[in-house]
Amino acid sequence: xxxxxxxxxxxxxxxxxxxxxxxxxxxxxxxxxxxxxxxxxxxxxxxxxxxxxxxxxxxxxxxxxxxxxxxxxxxxxxxxxxxxxxxxxxxxxxxxxxxxxxxxxxxxxxxxxxxxxxxxxxxxxxxxxxxxxxxxxxxxxxxxxxxxxxxxxxxxx
Numbered sequence: 371x372x373x374x375x376x377x378x379x380x381x382x383x384x385x386x387x388x389x390x391x392x393x394x395x396x397x398x399x400x401x402x403x404x405x406x407x408x409x410x411x412x413x414x415x416x417x418x419x420x421x422x423x424x425x426x427x428x429x430x431x432x433x434x435x436x437x438x439x440x441x442x443x444x445x446x447x448x449x450x451x452x453x454x455x456x457x458x459x460x461x462x463x464x465x466x467x468x469x470x471x472x473x474x475x476x477x478x479x480x481x482x483x484x485x486x487x488x489x490x491x492x493x494x495x496x497x498x499x500x501x502x503x504x505x506x507x508x509x510x511x512x513x514x515x516x517x518x519x520x521x522x523x524x525x526x527x
Contacts, residue, residue: 372453373409376444376465377419378502380404380510381429383472383488389514390488391507392477393497394426397484401499404506406465408453415466427486428478429470438467440509442502467506469513 381392381404393402407422409415420431443462446454454460475488489497491511498504 371411371456372449373411373413373418374454374457374460374463375415375418376406376408376463377415377422378404378406378442378465378467378506379419379423379429380438380467380469380506381423381427381472381477382469382510382514383475385488388490389511390475390490391494391510392427392472392475392486392488393494393503394479394483394486397482399499400484402497403500403503404498408449416468419466419468419470423470426480426482429472433470433472436469436471436510436513438469438506438509438513440467440502440506441465442467442505465502467502467509469506469510 382389393404395402405423405426407418409418416435423429424431442465444465445462446457446460477486479486491507495504495507498507
């Protein structure tokens, strides 16, 4: 059963002193975004983020995950009647954001995407379609900038 929330996942990696962000081109809409998807059943947003990342980019859940403060909402009319039939009277659902640090640029995309690319901040921001993706990207960049590489690694979620 589809849970009444979505997740957004920002994969990133260090390349020397620089950070690269992995963005994905959606097959259905032809737009660039981060990993996105919905919760299932009773899974937590973090568990949904890990599952979606594995499904869409073959990112194992063993990596370090950071919960971001960035959050958005999606109108429920973006989902099928069947998906939202058990949500009650809702007009929007929340989108929770997470970042995951990778040690390698190796990604295996699902059929939901036509391509992926690792970009520095400015190029990723330029290509991203949705405002929440851009806001979460900004937050992650600022978090990483405000700490040294070692201290930027928070405790896993």
